[in-house]
Amino acid sequence: MKKTKRFHVFETNKRSIAKAIGFRIVEVLVDMGIGMVLLGLNAIMALEYSILVEIACFSLYYIWERIWVKIDYGRHVHEHGKPCEECKEETNRSCH
Numbered sequence: 001m002k003k004t005k006r007f008h009v010f011e012t013n014k015r016s017i018a019k020a021i022g023f024r025i026v027e028v029l030v031d032m033g034i035g036m037v038l039l040g041l042n043a044i045m046a047l048e049y050s051i052l053v054e055i056a057c058f059s060l061y062y063i064w065e066r067i068w069v070k071i072d073y074g075r076h077v078h079e080h081g082k083p084c085e086e087c088k089e090e091t092n093r094s095c096h
């Protein structure tokens with residue numbers, strides 16, 4: 001039997017922005033730690049290193065996303081919310 005969702009929990013933009021900024025701060029601190037402990041950098045150099053790594057990763061991820069826009073692997077089109085043939089088969093299989 002197919003489960004129907006009774007509740008929808010929405011993420012507000014504010015929450016998503018808070019999560020994104022929070023994660024960036026954690027990443028910068030971790031990269032700084034790596035810079036100081038493994039590379040022996042002082043705090044200022046470690047911060048610079050961390051910011052450079054962040055910019056590089058952010059740019060690389062943007063390029064990665066743009067490449068994946070052109071790749072259809074794992075992508076389905078569900079017209080009017082109806083599952084496609086592939087998803088119907090999966091749902092049937094999981095019932096047995």
Ligand SMILES: [Zn+2]
Binds near residue numbers: 076077078086
């Ligand atoms: Zn599908």
